[in-house]
Amino acid sequence: MNFSAQLGHNSIIRLVQESAADLGLETYLIGGYVRDLLLKRDSKDLDFVCVGSGISLAMQVAEKAGLKGKVTIFKHFGTAMVHIDGLDVEFVGARRESYRSDSRKPLVEDGTLEDDQNRRDFTINALAISMNSANFGELIDPFGGVEDLRKKIIRTPLDADITFSDDPLRMMRAVRFASQLGFDIEPDTFEAIKRNAERLKIISQERTTEELNKIILSQTPSYGFKLLFHSDLLHQFFPEMVALQGVDTINGNTHKDNFYHTLQVLDNVAKVSSDLWLRWAAILHDIAKPPTKRYDPKVGWTFHGHEDKGARMVPSLFRRLKLPLNEPMRFVQNLVRMHLRPIALVKDVVTDAAIRRVLFEAGEDIDALMQLCRADITSKDHSRVSRYLTNFDRVEAKMKEVEERDQLRNFQPPISGEDIMGYFQLKPGKEVGEIKEAIREAIIEGIIPNEREKAFQLMIQVGQQKGLVFNSNYDEKK
Structure with a gap:
């Protein structure tokens, strides 16, 4: 040739x-x-x-x-x-x-x-x-x-056990190439990966994570994760994700397999976004379900608070996996914490206040959050999925309407802490935070518009209720 x-x-x-x-x-x-x-x-x-x-x-x-x-x-x-x-x-x-x-x-x-x-x-x-x-x-x-x-297969040139034992990173590369190319790993080669999986521990976490991120960015990342799981490679560096796998049944009540659900969410995200950190948010959105899993005879399986606990787990996971601890971590943590919020809006009567609260708390992450939430709708009942997605269309339309009217994208309070301290001659402390919170809540609940003049009037009112004294030298124009 x-x-x-x-x-x-x-x-x-x-x-x-x-x-x-x-x-x-x-x-x-x-x-x-x-x-x-x-x-x-x-x-x-x-x-x-x-x-x-x-x-x-x-x-x-x-x-x-x-x-x-x-x-x-x-x-x-x-x-x-x-x-x-x-x-x-x-x-x-x-x-x-x-x-x-x-x-x-x-x-x-x-x-x-x-x-x-x-x-x-x-x-x-x-x-x-x-x-x-x-x-x-x-x-x-x-x-x-x-x-x-x-034949679309990944195979080592020489003895696979020697190849992988010599350089264990090659096992991650085998999975990465299989995931990127849509190839199978040849059976003898895959068995050698299983036999040598523990050798991965001599590889620096930075190198392992570099290969992992390439798997995550492949077209169908779930395939790579299934290979990592069944080869025992995932067990060597990401036991929290391994713990998602499995189903328990009590009195005929069974919960979904959260490992395979997570992979479906990841693939759903991959269809609409190539953003690595949005894909990491999909991977981690249910990461705290194992430690929060409880069985209640009245309602069945529950995972109460898994979104908050999951958000608290993100920094330590990022640190151990040698992922960046700055803006990407904050983004993932925010999406993990908020991933149930838009879904709750679909279930409830959608009020402007509820919409404002999600818009305010999500901030610039709102579009990514909605992509994650749509991806999180997985079910074998296609009519149920279709119904939820239709409801999401309605919620997003309402969000757009409220956002344009109330200017809540990247919301910044119209009254700052400096305004409050200057007007009432206060030092930084609890009272300043309480006044800012009162203004924020009033805007979210629709009691006042997102405008400085109305917010300033409310600041004065709340301050007077607290017995605070006006600073006669205060110049609002400054």
Whole structure:
């Protein structure tokens, strides 16, 4: 199989071919770009392996491209990268690897193309195309990677137990590729993942989470999570999610399997949004159901307060999983805390006050919250789902009406704490908070409009009821 016609017009590949010829280096395009070429998928990065110094080849390519001095070198690994025309082009010298049992960092020696293909994680990533003039464009496929692409399977080139024991992160990568490509993991390879799952503990949480996020961002992330669960990989780093799985029955009363419900919600979100943090909110929205699960003979299974407890769990989970502890965490925490609120509006008579309260508390997250709540409607009863979604349409229309009228998107109280302290000569404290709360509640309940003048009058009234004294030197215009 020869790809010279497809690759001959690629300016970067021509540049690498010329540079390799200048240095007399046997060179091959390898890995993901070759795989994606065969799958007719776009690929952002190009990886080249040469029998010799990958760093020297990178520097030669950079010089020819007018990028001299702009080579990123990883000397310890013998690799180098050049950013050309928006693409990351990486170069490595062919090598053979050996591993210690307590580390995924290999002992590296110079090697041949065959050695380099042997060390690759999967057959579909061991495919190489020659950049050499004698056989330019020729595909080198020693492990049947083309056939595995045809069969849509993930398989290791050599003994899977050795492959995964040497570098346990490859197990997460197997699931990630299966999830991204919609492939199956070959049975013997999957059994090796199960046997070696506990080896994942030697991998840093940052690297594990990096692969996990790529699974979450795949088109149907539930598939990846099912593979993680059944391989026991999920148990190694996310026991709280594992605890969602299972169904209990007492006196004929059964609750839904919250693990598979969560995966359905995640897939529903994935259909409408590629936002990683909205998908994390879907994953965590019911995370506190196991610790809040109770059986009440009168009403059956309950999970009272799981939304509040779940929100309290978010920071510790983000910290342990090495996820960002700033705005993304706040966003996820807010959605977990509020995910039942719009659903309650569907069930109840929709009052303006109830709408205002949700709009106020959700703030800029309201659109994402509504996407999550729609995704959370899962049932085998299609008419029930349809009925709920129709009710949501009505609630969202009402939200739009109230929001436009009362200007509650990103609500900021028309009276600030500084106003209250200045008018009544107060220092920061309980009374200031109580007045602000009274104004907020009055706006939410529709007692006063969301306007400064009316809010200022209410501030004076509440302050007088508390016996506060007016500051005669107060200038409202300041």
